[in-house]
Amino acid sequence: MQAAPRGLRLEHLADGAFVGTPTPRLSWRWAEGSATPQRSQIEVELGHGPDVRTIEGSRSSLVEWPFAPLGSRARGTLRVRAEVDGEWGPWSDPASFETTLLEVDDWEAVLIEPVGVGGLDEPAPIFSTVFETGDIESARLYITAHGVFEAEINGDRVGDEILSPGWTAYRSRLRFLTYDVTTLLRSGQTNSIDVLVGNGWYRGRLGWSGARAHYGASLGLIAQLEVTRPDGSRDTFATGPDWAVRESHVIADDLYDGVEVDLRPRPPRTASVRVGPEIRRVLFPSFTAPIRELARLAPVEVRKTGDGATLVDFGQNFTGWVSLRVAGLASRKIEIRHAEILVDGALATETLRTARALDTYVLAADEARTLEPRLTFHGFRYAEIRGADLESIHDIVGVVIGSDLERTGWFQCSNERVNRLHDNIVRSARSNLIDVPIDCPQRDERLGWTGDLQLFAPAASFLFDMAAMLDSWLTDLRCEQHPDGSVPAVIPDVIGELIAPGAARGAGFSDAAVMVPLTAYRAYGDARLLEQQWESASRWVRRALEAAGEDRIWEGGFQWGDWLDPSAPSGDPSQGSTPVDLVATAALARTVEALSELASVASPDDVPALRDEHSRLLSAFTKRYVTHDGLVLGDSVSAYVFAIRLAALDPQQRLRAAERLISLLRGRGYRASTGFLGTAQVLDALDDIGASEIAMRMLLTDRMPSWLAQVRLGATTVWERWDSLDDDGVVNDPFMTSFNHFALGSVADWIHRRVGGLAPAAPGYRTARIAPILTSSISSASVRHESPHGEISVEWARGSDGVTVDIILPPGVDAVVDIPGVPGRLPSGRHHFRTGTPQASSRGDDASADRLVEDVLADEDQGTRLIDLLVRLGIADDDDDAYRRLSPYASMPVRDLADEIAHPAFRAAGPFVRRAFLESLGEGRPDVRTY
Template identity: 45%
Template sequence: MSRPPADRADRAVPVVEAPRVEHHREPLGIGERAPRLSWRIVSAPEGWRQTAYRVNVERDGATTSHESQDPDQGTEQGADQVLVAWPGRPLGSRDVAVVRVAVRGADGAWSAPSPPTTLEAGLLDPADWVARPVGATLNENPNTDDRRPSILRKEFEVRAGLVRARLYATAHGLQEAEINGRRVGADTLAPGWTVYGERLRYATHDVTELLETGANAIGAWLGDGWYRGRLGWRGGFRNVYGDDQSFLAQLELVYADGGREVVPTDWSWRSAPSPILRSGIYDGEDHDARAEQPGWSRAGFDDSAWDGVQERRRDPATLVAPTGPPVRVTQELRPVRLLTGPSGSRILDFGQNLVGRVRMRVSGPAGTTVTLRTAEVLQDGEICTRPLRAARSADIYTLAGRPVEEWEPRFTYHGFRYVEVSGWPGGPGGLDDDVAAGALVARVLHTDLERTGWFTSSDPLLNRLHENVVWSMRGNFVDLPTDCPQRDERIGWTGDLQVFAPTASTLFDVSGMLSGWLRDLAVEQLPDGTVPWFVPVIPAVDKWTPMRPGAAWGDAATLVPWTLYERFGDEGVLRAQFDSARRWVDLVDRLAGPSRLWDTGFQLGDWLDPAAPPEDPADARTDRYLVATAYFARSARTVARMAEVLGLDAEHASYAALADEVAAAFEGAYVAGDGRMSSDAPTAYALALRFGLITDPVLREAAASRLAELVRQADNRIATGFVGTPLVSDALSADGHLDTAYDLLLERDCPSWLYQVEQGATTVWERWDSLLPDGTVNPGQMTSFNHYALGAVADWMHRVVAGLAPDAPGYRRIRFAPRPGGGLTHAAARHLTPYGETSVSWRTEGGELRVEAVVPIGATAVLDLPGAAAEELAPGTHRRTAPLPP
């Protein structure tokens, strides 16, 4: 590899981390032919800044070196370190590359090369796939849940000299593969949920260490999953994507002599009924261990009684590599209590509302059946299953009679805090002793996103609220951003994600995951530009079918890509989604017509306004057409900004002019001459203020004052739904009413954020009063205790309470602007940006505000303290003291 010139031994030089590849945590089997690279500089001399960089790529025994222009000829290019263009020729299928980066400062000294990052391309061309989907030849009723899954197997030979083995795997349904009796990878619920007919994800696994010279075997468990399992409300729909259950995989073996062999799924595989009797996303899993066949995925197993397989239709053009991480188990929790209900039921309390499954370790006679029923809450001392609606949410295990048996469901998940255990055989001490010994643990699962944002303060309730938001996000980012993880729904509502995307982008690196979800959104978008209420689309009833355009939900097409650009600095997501975003705004433009007011059609408005009746969550205090027109203006402005970033001058001018016209129409229709809104409700004012729809300073001040007055009149209780809640705190704090914003945040009576906390919530609820003050469950049909949308306030807590926000895309410039209040004596936030970790902390002491801020290398910052002039900050740690404002 070519190396930068050596530096003098006495000169301090920067240290560079191993580069990152696109948005991948693990760049194995990537789908990008020319992946962009990013790197963080973890240390450098004071005042150092990057002026040039060199990317060295080792591939096929050759090295490609790309150096930026000399600083005298192009310093801007030389400072880039986030999503930098791939040097040299594009990758081909299976290509392996080792990448290192070195950087240079203004003094001309080069750093040492970074540690290496090894990346590997997946199968990038449809012609690479020789495998065909295969499944059992069982005759079964496709319209019932009682369809027993299959297991599949094949034996093959591996000759001496194996140097690399890759398994490329996916399924119609869900799959878990095994080689020689050992599980492949740690992914679960693979291949996840996409618009399968257009985008079926496959995973790439390095299985070299699982293989042996000589005889080997590969096997696969199958489950219905989202592909053909029950989806939707009121009994749901089956076979949404197809009625087959099949495995599609090819194992590729590479030898030292250059030879390559492929073991594909084809007619030569064998199948048998699985010990899983039934499995469903909503209903749970039934497993009869007496039907297990020990050794079935090892070589030498007698499969003479097994059946052949049926080859299914294959469309390699739909196979795509993932853009984000898979779903994995990331944590285990043991029960904190074992309760006995009034009926004598035994109930595990895990102390945390979570999403995942229970793993059990049990001993007992063959044929003994253990049933685990899950719920989020108790009522009258028993598990409350009414909020689950038609989801059975139970797992049933029948023992084989072995001395010790350990089992965890494979192809389902539940949202729960409590688990009712029945049929437990146990030993002399029964369930009590076994629980104490760790025989039942909760396995937390979600998309394995990297954590990026943390917050703490002097108020324990506020800290618990933040943790609740984190847990709700974890529980609802299960391959796609869902609305709830427990009932017969669990779908990707576009409006929920639209309002929560800034908070999601603060807490975790969602760039890859949501980029993939947005591709599905574009696929599902109707030719006229209509964006579905949920993505992927499934059959529905009543108001959800046929698809109709709706404000706030459809605006996910514009606002989510823009959020990803602001938080991760990725112009690529704007380029990929621009047509989808533009088509949405063009549709609303046609619907609004010359008036520029979107005042017709079906709208959800400020969904779940606490004043709305349980039977009609859209009946909010704010006019739903006011909401629609405000979002029209917001999206038109956003598309104009997207066009500006992409260098589309004509489109920028056109959509900016449209946004101005809609804003003027909004102000004329909904804002009176004294600043009062036609809907005299908090959401109306929050929309107008945060979307820049009141331009006159006098009217703006009057509107902000009226918003604060409404909050005080309501005794600081929440009066906003899904649309208003993410905006109201900013509308207050940015327009002179910080104290009222704190009053709203810290209120404890119902409805409020801290009411939920004081009621014992460990996640964010769907309704402000999902649990009523008397301790009973809200009678509404939509009563989830794990729903992230109303937790969108966490982003404001980071940006305003702690004072940490991006001031340029990707945090290339950071804004530190803490705004103490609410009686807090300290607060802090830290964030892992594309440039490195940044943080801010403050505390009040003796009438002074003491602040510490850290700027990562490669970024700059502005420090904006109350009552002080803004100060520019360079990379490093900065401490300041200022008088505490009255």
């Protein structure tokens, strides 16, 4: 018998959420063990029996609303069931819903602003009113602000969201929140509403210029409380000129600088309010995950510093604040500073640039009190507390905040450092998904960079339910897009013409207008999102093609290049080893190809012309940048990666480019030499040329610069630069270094697809692709993803007698499989296979000198010993020089290396050096001076 569907949702909202559209789409999951409905009908019931609609087909994700459009404040329940082969299954559990305010005319409230208090450098204002109610059946509060707000009714907090209403392109879109506040009101009594409003993104500092009040000079509030009586009548209490405003104890607040709170009693300054500008036409219901408290961390170490401060280590980098409970400190001033790392045992605040990241409290009395800032956030691992000795501190807690996104992806493998890297990537994502996907949570920036998100969106969409956040961010992108089609570097755009005035913006960054919606479509199957984004995406591509000119080579003007290539000068991160015009032209070709895929859903008639344009760009790229025998201008790793990934080369060129790419990587000891754009593609390029084991070597090396070098050096999040901190603990360019950045974490997408082996083969994972690399470097891996249709999992393990593979596909999902010994197509269900593939040999798991040089370099421990030995003997000046000298001998046994390497000092050392090599590759690290 067909099992009941489960998890019925409206749009991307959980059961009971407030719905912000009159025609919400429906999604559900078929229960495990039920037959996959290939030819079926689906019934949807609104209420309990009065209205049932039949839908043909087997779709279960984002099914169009089959009833008449809903009105504002509509409430109801929904159930679904399916018919398969003539038999109707049971109904799902009902899902309740309620629509919020859907029309401009639903708003009686107006925006109010303070008069005489709440100025830019004055305490945060509290807007308030009192009112009386009769008997109460239910009550709803609709509220938003110019600024960030916290509301109370009768002294009790409304909701648990933080920094509401979040950050959107305020001039075009200001989200409002809806709360069920029935239990907070007192029937037949006097009630009060108090709303604290802070500067937030609306009026606080944004960007590195120091500018404030980007959206307006005055804070404001619009709120509407609707109380429904038992007879169905409704009383409305709305913001207007009758409200009052007073100063709060928050003397100053800023997202970058922190808060100043004076808790000493004083008569508050009170004032009146004025009606502000009309904003009701830009209000829209919130549909994204709000910012909430996600976790609480206990310190791993608390110690006194030499000058009497208390230094706290929370053990990991995160976004949030310190919660401090103190007592016995009347009138004492307490300061809490924050930083991501320590240098010489002290907070390294240079990386904050001008952000003060300082919370200050002046206490009122001796009683115990918990101090939390709430109108700000910091990115930090370490906090320094002054003004309170340890005897007066009763509790220290690190409060972790972030958008409360549902976790949907998990990965684990036999290599603990890779697991730690993956954990760091997840932590960086949590830290930087703060309503808007930002670039770092600690310094005077924290902006929604288009390039960073375009690279990380595939990984993010696997790890979390990003559907609503990406939808909201792309809507802001459309609002901020310039009339000529240019896309700003950050969304929401608050830096304007500070970067490249009048330029077409940058390839690889503004391409987010195309790449992000396509990523979302692949992950969630939301065709409507592509349709909404089509005009924006195609306008950006037209603008970029115009900038490239008739020859389709995009050169001149400002470009980001392969941003933060480790070879780039510290002060000019765009000028790496790959020519910026090559990067721009390659990115444009890739984006046009992606636009043709987007057009196949949103505008099919445009597909042929886009494919022709793509072919034209490939021809232009190879003609300008690729020699007849396959060498690519710049001769850098990223240059070859872009050429290979574009599939722009003929077979002979491709073979030569592949050889050169591998040679360059070997010469670097498989360490990173790519910037943001190249990093997101390098491992896939190696897959494309059949060099997946080399991709694994890149992933697993821990020599600087590399992913695992950060892990080896104790990173708990992903760094902005490959070498934000070097092996000696020196910070690289503190002016632009973040230790919590998700761009280089784009590698998680490859880890999920190729180490774990799971990717979407059809939009929304209707068909999964299962293709793990059964590598000798990792003996087992497992990956799970909560797709729109249910959880998909892949687990494999290598043993001496072969490989076991376990695959679970939920109802409605099938898979294409690329694993030796496993069928190429699998239906939904549970599958177990044991292949005859033996345990792969790892040449020289012992310390044998018969190992090839390239294998030794790929080994974390022995590669380190070999490189260190060359440096200590004076054969090489540093690690880079050592890799360069060893590169020609990659395929040579280490035993023969002493006789062959071309270095006079090496040969002069003769048998002593040979002995040093052989013994250094064994147990221990002998001091070569003893020879």
